[in-house]
Amino acid sequence: MAALPKRIIKETERLSKEPVPGISAVPHDDNLRYFDVTIDGPAQSPYEGTLLPPFGGVFKLELFLPDDYPMTPPKVRFLTKIYHPNIDRLGRICLDVLKSNWSPALQIRTILLSIQALLGAPNPDDPLANDVAQQWKEDQNQAIATAKEWTEKFAKA
Amino acid sequence: MSSPEPIPPPNDRRSSRASSAGMDTADGILPVGGPPNDPSPLQIRASNSLNSKNRRSTIAKQPPDLHLLEYVSQPDSNLVCLICHSPFDRPVQLFCGHFFCRECLDHAWCAQQEGRKTCPTCRSRVDPEKDVRPVPKIIETMLDELVVKCPNAKSGCGWVEQRVNVNDHVMLYCEYTLVECAQHDCRLHISQKEFHKGCLHYTVSCEDCHTSMMKKDLEDHQRTACANRSTNCLHCDASLLRLDLKTHIKDACGKVITPCQGTIVGCTFTAERAQTNLHEKSCPMATMAPHFRDQQARIERNEARLEPLTRKVGILEDGLSSITNMLYPANDSASTFPVTNPWIPTSPTPSPSNLVPTPTSASRPPRSHPYPKTHRSPFTNPSHPFDSQVHHLLTLHESLRDEVNRIANALTDLEGRTNMMVMNESQRTKDDMLHTNAAINGMRHQLHWLISATLQQRNSTRTAANAASGSTSGARQGGSAARQGPSAGFHAPLRRLSDSTRQDTKL
Ligand SMILES: [Zn+2]
Ligand SMILES: [Zn+2]
Ligand SMILES: [Zn+2]
Ligand SMILES: [Zn+2]
Ligand SMILES: [Zn+2]
Ligand SMILES: [Zn+2]
Ligand SMILES: [Zn+2]
Numbered sequence: 001m002a003a004l005p006k007r008i009i010k011e012t013e014r015l016s017k018e019p020v021p022g023i024s025a026v027p028h029d030d031n032l033r034y035f036d037v038t039i040d041g042p043a044q045s046p047y048e049g050t051l052l053p054p055f056g057g058v059f060k061l062e063l064f065l066p067d068d069y070p071m072t073p074p075k076v077r078f079l080t081k082i083y084h085p086n087i088d089r090l091g092r093i094c095l096d097v098l099k100s101n102w103s104p105a106l107q108i109r110t111i112l113l114s115i116q117a118l119l120g121a122p123n124p125d126d127p128l129a130n131d132v133a134q135q136w137k138e139d140q141n142q143a144i145a146t147a148k149e150w151t152e153k154f155a156k157a
Numbered sequence: 158m159s160s161p162e163p164i165p166p167p168n169d170r171r172s173s174r175a176s177s178a179g180m181d182t183a184d185g186i187l188p189v190g191g192p193p194n195d196p197s198p199l200q201i202r203a204s205n206s207l208n209s210k211n212r213r214s215t216i217a218k219q220p221p222d223l224h225l226l227e228y229v230s231q232p233d234s235n236l237v238c239l240i241c242h243s244p245f246d247r248p249v250q251l252f253c254g255h256f257f258c259r260e261c262l263d264h265a266w267c268a269q270q271e272g273r274k275t276c277p278t279c280r281s282r283v284d285p286e287k288d289v290r291p292v293p294k295i296i297e298t299m300l301d302e303l304v305v306k307c308p309n310a311k312s313g314c315g316w317v318e319q320r321v322n323v324n325d326h327v328m329l330y331c332e333y334t335l336v337e338c339a340q341h342d343c344r345l346h347i348s349q350k351e352f353h354k355g356c357l358h359y360t361v362s363c364e365d366c367h368t369s370m371m372k373k374d375l376e377d378h379q380r381t382a383c384a385n386r387s388t389n390c391l392h393c394d395a396s397l398l399r400l401d402l403k404t405h406i407k408d409a410c411g412k413v414i415t416p417c418q419g420t421i422v423g424c425t426f427t428a429e430r431a432q433t434n435l436h437e438k439s440c441p442m443a444t445m446a447p448h449f450r451d452q453q454a455r456i457e458r459n460e461a462r463l464e465p466l467t468r469k470v471g472i473l474e475d476g477l478s479s480i481t482n483m484l485y486p487a488n489d490s491a492s493t494f495p496v497t498n499p500w501i502p503t504s505p506t507p508s509p510s511n512l513v514p515t516p517t518s519a520s521r522p523p524r525s526h527p528y529p530k531t532h533r534s535p536f537t538n539p540s541h542p543f544d545s546q547v548h549h550l551l552t553l554h555e556s557l558r559d560e561v562n563r564i565a566n567a568l569t570d571l572e573g574r575t576n577m578m579v580m581n582e583s584q585r586t587k588d589d590m591l592h593t594n595a596a597i598n599g600m601r602h603q604l605h606w607l608i609s610a611t612l613q614q615r616n617s618t619r620t621a622a623n624a625a626s627g628s629t630s631g632a633r634q635g636g637s638a639a640r641q642g643p644s645a646g647f648h649a650p651l652r653r654l655s656d657s658t659r660q661d662t663k664l
Contacts, residue, residue, distance in 0.1 A: 071268035
């Protein structure tokens with residue numbers, strides 16, 4: 001295996017030394033480019049956990065740094081089922097900075113913060129999961145209720 | 158791999174070739190080491206590294222990669238490139254005011270879509286011709302003054318200086334920089350300080366410890382690692398084998414600072430070992446120490462032994478509680494189940510020992526009833542152990558098993574009895590048949606006797622008739638008389654005969 005670029009080593013170190021509140025990213029022992037990520041649903045969103053047990057509201061993701069990272073964006077995917085207009089059934093995320101708007105000046109922590117922000121501000125006009133976005137536009141209250149229900153059901157701590 | 162690319166020393170025989178291509182050629186193709194079809198290990202290594210494209214051709218003259226340097230102190234975050242996260246290496250400034258390493262920027266643009274070049278930080282469009290400028294002088298100075306370690310620090314170079322000098326150091330002065338071996342057909346590397354010794358890439362054996370290694374490593378081994386070489390103690394200057402150095406420092410060296418043995422009891426005396434030894438003779442705590450150490454060791458041993466036991470107890474408790482849960486779930490509705498307890502007739506107040514039925518409960522009284530009696534438990538308390546369906550089923554199962562056993566026993570018994578009866582019966586039949594046979598034999602004898610008697614009579618009658626030459630009627634009368642004769646005239650012998658046969662049967 002080619003040596004891990006110094007930048008990835010530095011990012012990993014910083015993620016463990018100065019973790020972002022509500023976000024964790026831990027590399028696999030056998031592949032330091034593959035991270036197990038958890039993101040807490042933001043407060044006042046349907047993805048928020050409860051104050052009392054069983055809490056919940058914790059979403060699991062996987063993150064992979066391709067060989068030419070940071071020149072190409074990391075690949076991120078939700079592993080926990082989530083009802084969100086910009087996240088499809090396979091957990092793929094529709095987020096500009098993960099695609100065309102990627103910049104090598106971004107990093108793992110900024111990307112994960114963007115994903116957390118996306119949970120707080122769904123954007124049904126730029127959908128990935130078409131049916132979810134449709135329901136979101138037609139009856140927002142019902143959609144939010146469904147999102148809450150899914151959070152309770154799937155996003156266990 | 159933080160070691161730098163090898164640099165040929167000024168006296169390298171290839172330097173003439175290199176200088177003919179120009180020392181500062183950035184992209185001239187220089188054949189380095191070996192025939193063109195046979196890439197040198199250097200080239201292979203270079204093609205594996207991150208920015209291989211830039212390096213493969215000028216590998217032998219490439220200065221150390223500043224991105225891989227180790228900085229002595231954390232550099233100011235304003236001097237760190239957002240792309241490589243290291244202090245800038247030959248930085249440039251975009252018109253928007255953002256700084257990047259030249260190389261990092263080129264890589265980023267290389268990966269971007271065709272013709273679209275933007276600032277990685279603010280995404281404003283960049284015209285590479287006009288918008289890329291040199292950085293202010295002060296930035297360059299600050300970068301130059303960052304203190305770094307020599308990239309060969311791991312091989313033993315202790316050079317630590319400003320970054321601006323690292324290039325010269327590695328290229329010209331560092332003795333640990335690897336270069337290609339002087340021997341033409343040897344493609345291995347050797348540190349610059351040993352280059353003049355010729356090829357050292359052959360295996361030798363250390364004459365002191367008989368470990369085999371390459372010649373180039375031998376000196377280093379003998380100086381720093383060989384266990385059978387003598388060395389000097391850093392503390393007392395005594396000369397001894399490296400092998401013994403550790404134990405010397407730990408137990409014997411008079412100059413090593415050691416605490417009084419009594420520290421474990423509270424003595425705070427600490428001095429060179431020689432003085433400590435003197436002190437210990439008078440220190441009461443030092444005399445107590447061995448005893449305490451013994452106790453300590455014993456306590457530790459016991460704790461070590463206790464730990465697995467605690468774990469085992471935990472496991473057993475878990476198992477017990479899960480068994481209890483399985484048998485008696487704390488379920489109020491369970492109390493409404495009819496509960497079977499075959500043991501209740503003998504023990505109306507069951508003790509915990511017979512809550513769990515065992516197959517070997519021989520003390521149970523025999524019952525003629527083929528099925529266990531079903532009771533409604535007299536204990537209506539919902540927490541009572543019998544108020545459980547599982548327990549109900551278990552006891553039911555147990556009593557059914559007993560019933561089956563009993564039935565099997567009864568069957569065996571019955572079979573035996575039947576066999577006995579059949580045997581007795583057949584014996585009796587056999588006896589009867591013997592009697593019958595005997596009777597038949599007697600009758601046969603009697604018949605025989607009668608027949609012979611009749612024949613005798615007839616013969617005598619015929620002789621008498623012949624002698625008297627009587628009439629035929631007389632003969633017919635005699636015949637009838639003779640025919641009557643045996644029944645009347647020989648009555649006694651017949652009686653006797655039958656008597657004897659009867660006696661025979663009676664025996
Ligand atoms: Zn850079
Ligand atoms: Zn900019
Ligand atoms: Zn050096
Ligand atoms: Zn050699
Ligand atoms: Zn040796
Ligand atoms: Zn010593
Ligand atoms: Zn003492």
